[in-house]
Amino acid sequence: MINEEIRAKEVRLIGPESEQLGIKPFREALQMAQDANLDLVNVAPTAKPPVCRIMDYGKFRYETQKKEKEARKNQKIVDLKEVRFSATIDEHDFQTKLRNVLKFIQDGDKVKCSVRFRGREITHASIGQRVLERVATEAESICTVERRPKLEGRSMIMILAPK
Known part of the structure; x- marks a missing residue:
C-alpha cells in the first residue's frame, strides 16, 4: 500500500x-x-x-x-529427453544411443530411457531390464537413477538424472 x-x-x-x-x-x-x-x-x-x-x-x-x-534468465529449465532402446539392440546401436544419453545428462537434462516390446518380446521382459540396467551402469559416473526400470504397458521405463 x-x-x-x-x-x-x-x-x-x-x-x-x-x-x-x-x-x-x-x-x-x-x-x-x-x-x-x-x-x-x-x-x-x-x-x-x-x-x-x-x-x-x-x-x-x-x-x-x-x-x-x-x-x-539465470534459471535452468530441466527438460526430460527420451531415448528409446529395443530389447534386441545390437552393440553399435547401443553405444550410439548411450552417447546420446550421456550428452543429454551433461547438458543438465533428465533422460527417460525406454524399451518398447513388440509382439511376443513382452514375455521376455528381463532382456529389456538388462538393457536398461546396462545403460545405468555405463552412465553411473555422471548420473543417478531417479526411477528404476519398471514395466508400464508394453514399455519398460527408467529415468536418469544428472548428479
Missing part, C-alpha cells in the same frame, strides 16, 4: 536514506514524503505500528521487476 491507501493512525517511519525517523502520525509522515517528492510505502503492514518507508515507488517497482527478470 502506498500514500493514501495506508489505513493507520501512526506509523514507524524510515527515511529515504534508510534512517529511522521514529513513530509519527500518519498525516505527518505523508506530508514529509510529499515534501521530499517521494511516496510513503507500507513495507511491514502486520507490525505494530506498521512500518512505512519514504521512497520513490516507481523506481522501486522497476528495480524489483528487473531483479526478477534477471533471476528468471
Whole structure:
C-alpha cells in the first residue's frame, strides 16, 4: 500500500536514506514524503505500528521487476529427453544411443530411457531390464537413477538424472 491507501493512525517511519525517523502520525509522515517528492510505502503492514518507508515507488517497482527478470534468465529449465532402446539392440546401436544419453545428462537434462516390446518380446521382459540396467551402469559416473526400470504397458521405463 502506498500514500493514501495506508489505513493507520501512526506509523514507524524510515527515511529515504534508510534512517529511522521514529513513530509519527500518519498525516505527518505523508506530508514529509510529499515534501521530499517521494511516496510513503507500507513495507511491514502486520507490525505494530506498521512500518512505512519514504521512497520513490516507481523506481522501486522497476528495480524489483528487473531483479526478477534477471533471476528468471539465470534459471535452468530441466527438460526430460527420451531415448528409446529395443530389447534386441545390437552393440553399435547401443553405444550410439548411450552417447546420446550421456550428452543429454551433461547438458543438465533428465533422460527417460525406454524399451518398447513388440509382439511376443513382452514375455521376455528381463532382456529389456538388462538393457536398461546396462545403460545405468555405463552412465553411473555422471548420473543417478531417479526411477528404476519398471514395466508400464508394453514399455519398460527408467529415468536418469544428472548428479
